[in-house]
Amino acid sequence: MKAFVLRSYGSPDTLELTDIDEPVPGDDEVLVRVRATSVQPYDWHLIRGEPYVARLMGGGPGLRKPKIGILGADVAGQVEAVGRNVTGFRPGDEVFAMPKQGGFAEYVCVRESELAPKPESLSYEQAAAVPLAACTALLGLRDDGRLQPGQKVLINGASGGVGTFAVQIAKAFGAEVTGVCSTRNADLVRSLGADEVIDYTKEDFTRSGRRYDILLDNAGSRPGSACRRVLTPKGAHVIVGGPGGRWLSPVGRIFSSLVASPFVSQRIVMADVVRCTENKQNLMTLTGLIEDGKVTPVIDRSYPFAEIPAAVRYQETGRAPGKVVITL
Template sequence: MKACSRTAYGEADVLTVGDVKRPTPAADQVLVQVRAASNDRGVWHTMTGRPYAMRPFIGLRAPKVAVIGRAFAGVVTEVGSAVTKFRPGDEVFGTTNAGTWAEYTVAKEKLVAPLPENVSAEQAATLGCSGVSALIAVRDVGKVRPEQRVLVIGAGGGVGSFAVQIAKSLGATVTGVCSTSKVDLVRSLGADEVIDYTREEVDRHRGWYDVIVDIAGNRPLSMLKRALQPTGTIVLVGGEESQGLLLHGFQRMIFAPAYGVVARRRMRNVIVQENATDLAEMGRMVAAGEVTPAIVHSYALADAPDAMRYLAEGHPAGKIVITI
């Protein structure tokens, strides 16, 4: 089968598109003919092997899995002996560690959900990582409720574009923070207000927000504290690579709970454990029109390295998909 893979860590130049062996499903897995896959910062992390703290899990000197990509949508072609929920011909979406920028992938049954009839493969491919991360951050960790004021920092990116819409669907008043080039996109997602961080900062309204969802991870926690109500919650989803090669944004997330105790503010980290229930909920929300994936670029599998170069150039708006 054709796949985008690499044999060493590095930037997009390590990626090649060529023939690799098609995977065989284990007892608890399904084999899926991939129609679309997603590109995001998580894929970049596994490609580069950074932060280095990841390497005990993905390969110390070289990647354990050559094919890159995690989220996908496609059609089941074979099922393992212990699989009970799916059969060949079923349209599905989900996540896997087996690599998805390929014509075929394998995924555990518990990390796969049925594809709703009115949701495209391209849309569904964006849900497994970015969509579920946003759902957990907003609904479960932030516990957003109707009429609350929610600030989403990094609202124009992959996770942020979902977080804005999910918070709106829960009845919140949402302010999105983004760069000038993404202001129109964030408004189109339903944000009630947009802060262009090149002109003003998030603490312009002190003690204003009930929940702050910080995806960008590049502002001092003290600044977020100033913008938060005393009884509010700061939800930390990630952080910038500039915070260190060993831990990247995790360094900030490790420090945050202790800072929260001193500052007397709730600071919560998002730990994502993907599962079929949350995948299905994201699929339902898209099918119902409550959420629309903000797909801004699509690449064919043959051009997949260019998709990674585009991502690595900066902070692209919305989601990037690979079509197969």
């Protein structure tokens, strides 16, 4: 099969399109023929090995060279073969998943516990936009933020991959939603259901005087101390991401916020994306919201498989509203 393989850190052009052996599913795995995948900040951070401090951490990308050879954390496709212990799927089934790696290839093996039937109303392209970004938004709001109906939610970075899902999920859960984005994306965020939009090019949301029960912070554009000003006394600052940096950022910003956590009344928590791969029930929850018409993937651009490096370069600019997807 053909796959884009990462053998060393560098620019997206270090991704090498090559022929490798087709994977063989284990007893509890499903072999999926990839019809679509997506790119996201997770990919270009791994390609560049940044921030450098992450290479020193357990479970990090690898000190001198990448630990992950084939990137691509989102997959939508068809079941090609199943392991002997797999009971919930059979060849030909349409599925989507977040296996953490392997999507930048024609085939990938996925554990049955990471897999769910593809929402019938979505194309492969749309389904590939869902897993990582939507699970991050779902867990950040529902589990980390402990969102309740009627609460006020502020989403910083409301027009990005996670943000576009977060606006819709928060509204589906009965929240009053304010989105922070640029002027050019304000109409998009309103169309997703935001009750109010703050244009960060014209207004600093941390100085508005308004208070929120949850701040889902995808952008990391303001210091933690400033972010706490917009929260109610028992509010939650859920940190998802932030601007890139070669050495420390966004790790340094996240660390400083968590250090302050024991000394303030608000909860400060870092979203744990790993949980997205541990329970396919999250994907089933999202499917329910999608089939009910409450959540729709926002796709900015679509690239063919051969142009994955170009897609990653575009994603790295940070200007994509919604998701960037790849079709095979």
